[in-house]
Amino acid sequence: MEPYRIKVIEPIPLTTEQQRAEALKRVSYNLFNLRAEEVTIDLLSDSGTGAISADQLAAGMNGDESYAGSRSFYRFRDTVSELTGYAYLLPVHQGRAAERILFSTLLTPGSTVLSNTHFDTTRANVELAGCQARDLPCPEAKDLDTPHPFKGNIDLQALKLALETAGESPVAAVVMTITNNGGGGQPVSMDNLRQTADLCRHRGVPMILDAARFAENAWLVTRHEPGYQDRTPRQVAEEAFRLADGCVMSAKKDGIVHIGGFIGLNDPELAQKCERLLIATEGFPTYGGLAGRDLDMMAQGLREVAEPTYLAERADIAAHLAQRVRAAGVDIVEPAGLHALYLNAGRLLPHLPPHQYPGHALACELYRRGGIRSAELGSLYLGEEDEHGNPIKSAPYELVRLALPRRVYTRSHYDHVARTLADIAKDPHTVHGYRIVGQSPILRHFSIKLAPVAPD
Numbered sequence: 001m002e003p004y005r006i007k008v009i010e011p012i013p014l015t016t017e018q019q020r021a022e023a024l025k026r027v028s029y030n031l032f033n034l035r036a037e038e039v040t041i042d043l044l045s046d047s048g049t050g051a052i053s054a055d056q057l058a059a060g061m062n063g064d065e066s067y068a069g070s071r072s073f074y075r076f077r078d079t080v081s082e083l084t085g086y087a088y089l090l091p092v093h094q095g096r097a098a099e100r101i102l103f104s105t106l107l108t109p110g111s112t113v114l115s116n117t118h119f120d121t122t123r124a125n126v127e128l129a130g131c132q133a134r135d136l137p138c139p140e141a142k143d144l145d146t147p148h149p150f151k152g153n154i155d156l157q158a159l160k161l162a163l164e165t166a167g168e169s170p171v172a173a174v175v176m177t178i179t180n181n182g183g184g185g186q187p188v189s190m191d192n193l194r195q196t197a198d199l200c201r202h203r204g205v206p207m208i209l210d211a212a213r214f215a216e217n218a219w220l221v222t223r224h225e226p227g228y229q230d231r232t233p234r235q236v237a238e239e240a241f242r243l244a245d246g247c248v249m250s251a252k253k254d255g256i257v258h259i260g261g262f263i264g265l266n267d268p269e270l271a272q273k274c275e276r277l278l279i280a281t282e283g284f285p286t287y288g289g290l291a292g293r294d295l296d297m298m299a300q301g302l303r304e305v306a307e308p309t310y311l312a313e314r315a316d317i318a319a320h321l322a323q324r325v326r327a328a329g330v331d332i333v334e335p336a337g338l339h340a341l342y343l344n345a346g347r348l349l350p351h352l353p354p355h356q357y358p359g360h361a362l363a364c365e366l367y368r369r370g371g372i373r374s375a376e377l378g379s380l381y382l383g384e385e386d387e388h389g390n391p392i393k394s395a396p397y398e399l400v401r402l403a404l405p406r407r408v409y410t411r412s413h414y415d416h417v418a419r420t421l422a423d424i425a426k427d428p429h430t431v432h433g434y435r436i437v438g439q440s441p442i443l444r445h446f447s448i449k450l451a452p453v454a455p456d
């Protein structure tokens with residue numbers, strides 16, 4: 001059961017199917033353009049959507065809003081340095097600000113960054129720094145159905161080869177994303193992290209953690225990695241941070257705050273250069289784009305997130321939903337992680353070709369039937385067409401992500417999600433496809449316009 005009870009509530013909007021059908025039409029079938037008040041269960045993202053605790057709220061009330069040298073900063077710094085061990089800590093307003101500041105400082109244009117999988121903003125910031133972002137996921141990651149426990153691992157052989165034969169584009173950094181968000185939220189083993197760190201040290205290449213879900217990764221290590229059963233998630237997390245030379249962190253995930261993040265580094269020269277850029281673009285180094293109250297709430301969230309009772313329940317609720325979804329006959333990316341469930345829409349809707357966007361069709365159907373908002377991760381997100389709409393490139397899989405906000409929804413909310421899916425899975429052939437009627441050249445999924453394809 002949840003290791004907390006509810007003290008403050010927020011009513012959720014209850015709408016009719018007709019209202020939802022009208023809303024879908026109004027937003028040209030783009031769920032990003034719905035108003036939140038039209039959504040009953042919002043599983044669009046687990047970022048900044050968590051519920052804060054009474055202790056976090058109390059910490060926020062104690063925030064020190066001095067421009068420089070606030071007590072909040074020192075409390076934040078002490079908490080994070082205890083957790084991570086990094087000598088230099090720079091607060092930023094969110095993860096991508098950390099990426100922009102670190103990568104534009106650390107990377108020389110023309111070099112390469114290797115990763116188990118770059119998250120999309122991470123890739124964008126590597127490319128904006130004039131570098132190439134290469135993903136080296138382990139071979140097990142390609143099979144969606146196998147329950148291999150550490151599908152987030154980097155391919156060590158490919159990494160070794162890439163480090164040895166970099167040629168014209170030297171490797172400037174290795175980024176390990178824990179858990180591997182772009183790769184289905186799968187965890188990275190400590191063994192894989194350690195071997196990566198050894199290879200990097202040998203070559204003099206810094207290893208940076210993208211630590212947005214460090215606590216969820218640590219939890220899965222304690223459950224599945226030999227030798228770690230008797231460790232606490234906190235101990236595993238401390239060890240993981242210390243294997244790396246630094247980190248970028250979006251605290252909107254495992255900081256359980258609505259806004260916040262940080263950069264952690266050991267190299268004094270690099271830290272100083274980042275600090276200069278931080279002052280110019282985020283704020284003075286003792287607040288870095290955040291209010292004092294944000295720093296205090298983040299520090300408290302980072303302590304709460306590694307508590308075993310919290311993590312056990314988060315894993316359990318995800319497993320509960322996963323089990324009900326499987327029972328409804330819908331396949332998910334296995335094994336089920338903690339922060340999201342990835343539905344295999346391509347398999348559920350085989351009558352829809354990639355360029356009628358089965359993932360998007362399922363996401364729209366979840367909204368129309370159940371008021372549930374989710375995110376397509378398929379050919380709408382990754383695909384390409386020519387100017388006449390003819391397919392050029394489709395995604396390897398047609399997925400829908402149900403992100404699970406932290407401490408927000410209860411089992412009965414997730415039962416509603418499972419029931420809605422079961423209802424769709426009864427007659428999947430009635431779900432129709434979509435075609436694109438308007439789009440922008442970059443990050444098109446945010447602003448795209450679609451129309452239903454009438455069944456033949």
Ligand SMILES: *Cc1c(COP(=O)(O)O)cnc(C)c1O
Nearest residue numbers: 094095096119121181212250252
């Ligand atoms: C969310 C996320 C980011 C970016 O963080 P923001 O706070 O959204 O800017 C970077 N990496 C990973 C793995 C993430 O999940």
